[in-house]
Amino acid sequence: MSAARDSDLLEGVLPGVSRSFALSLRILPAPLRAPLGITYLLARAADTVADTRALPPAERRRQIEALRTALRAGDGTGLTGVAGRVTPDHPAAERALLERLPAVLAAYRAFPAEDRTRSQALLFTLTQAMLDALDRFPSEAEGRVGALESRADLERYTYMNAGCVGEFWTDMVVAHRPRCARWNIPLMRSRGVRFGQGLQLTNVLRDLPRDLRIGRCYLPRAELATLGLAPPDLLDPAAIGRLRPLLRALIAHARADLEEGLLYTLAVPRRELRLRLASVWPLLIGLATLARIARADDLLRAEVTVKVPRPEVRRLLAVSAALVPSNAGLRAYARRLAARVPQS
Numbered sequence: 527m528s529a530a531r532d533s534d535l536l537e538g539v540l541p542g543v544s545r546s547f548a549l550s551l552r553i554l555p556a557p558l559r560a561p562l563g564i565t566y567l568l569a570r571a572a573d574t575v576a577d578t579r580a581l582p583p584a585e586r587r588r589q590i591e592a593l594r595t596a597l598r599a600g601d602g603t604g605l606t607g608v609a610g611r612v613t614p615d616h617p618a619a620e621r622a623l624l625e626r627l628p629a630v631l632a633a634y635r636a637f638p639a640e641d642r643t644r645s646q647a648l649l650f651t652l653t654q655a656m657l658d659a660l661d662r663f664p665s666e667a668e669g670r671v672g673a674l675e676s677r678a679d680l681e682r683y684t685y686m687n688a689g690c691v692g693e694f695w696t697d698m699v700v701a702h703r704p705r706c707a708r709w710n711i712p713l714m715r716s717r718g719v720r721f722g723q724g725l726q727l728t729n730v731l732r733d734l735p736r737d738l739r740i741g742r743c744y745l746p747r748a749e750l751a752t753l754g755l756a757p758p759d760l761l762d763p764a765a766i767g768r769l770r771p772l773l774r775a776l777i778a779h780a781r782a783d784l785e786e787g788l789l790y791t792l793a794v795p796r797r798e799l800r801l802r803l804a805s806v807w808p809l810l811i812g813l814a815t816l817a818r819i820a821r822a823d824d825l826l827r828a829e830v831t832v833k834v835p836r837p838e839v840r841r842l843l844a845v846s847a848a849l850v851p852s853n854a855g856l857r858a859y860a861r862r863l864a865a866r867v868p869q870s
Contacts, residue, residue: 547566561645568593575590659742670741672743684722685722690722693715706801714790735826735828743757777816
């Protein structure tokens with residue numbers, strides 16, 4: 527690998543497209559930073575293409591398929607010019623990422639073969655989820671709201687968008703951190719899946735009003751129907767009262783998944799302080815976000831953004847850094863945050 531190129535991508539490009547992951551990446555042990563960071567940048571580039579309104583859905587599909595071909599063959603010529611077409615109105619950081627996509631692919635090709643195989647498997651799952659969404663949901667210009675049909679569809683969605691990352695993370699940790707080689711790998715992969723799904727479900731609930739206004743409802747149509755609601759009804763903020771029973775159930779589900787994330791974090795050896803912090807930070811921020819979602823009376827309003835304020839994030843990071851060597855301390859702190867989230 528080119529250390530200078532990787533450092534430029536991970537320090538110059540990645541922080542602009544992910545505040546939260548950049549925190550965890552910065553604290554990770556050095557052998558994990560490049561493979562995890564470069565894999566993230568490839569996934570983020572694909573997601574930028576999938577979400578752009580500058581291209582019709584069929585062309586977005588073609589570009590994502592071109593990226594999948596590049597991952598298989600190591601040839602990114604089919605992606606030439608995508609940055610200029612996708613991002614004229616996008617933030618500068620997203621434009622920079624797509625402009626640097628050839629360098630990101632070059633860094634991916636330089637992975638050891640085993641890491642490249644793991645990364646490719648994850649990226650194929652994530653990009654398939656993007657293709658599935660382009661097939662399922664109407665385009666933003668249609669003015670319709672499409673929805674997932676069932677709780678099983680929601681489980682599949684959260685797995686394909688984040689649960690699979692928990693499996694990948696576990697496999698990479700076992701491969702690169704000898705202290706973790708004694709893990710019960712099937713158990714840790716399972717906990718990693720639940721951890722990722724809990725974080726993704728939290729994002730689904732947080733982003734509900736924004737997603738509805740681009741035609742996407744990730745709340746199951748069948749469960750909305752039992753409350754006398756259809757997906758378009760959620761565009762009216764006054765529907766929050768009827769939606770509450772389903773929100774409570776999904777918040778409790780996300781909390782249960784994040785509690786598996788706590789078990790995952792506590793299984794990281796105490797001497798792996800950096801790895802423990804990289805795991806506990808998204809857990810704590812997820813719990814704090816979920817508590818805010820549970821208290822939000824105006825969750826369906828488009829102008830409302832549920833977000834943990836920066837001072838609170840800094841406090842979470844500081845407290846967890848002080849507690850990181852202690853299982854008892856981390857457990858007590860995480861459970862205190864979880865206690866703010868209703869269980870049903």
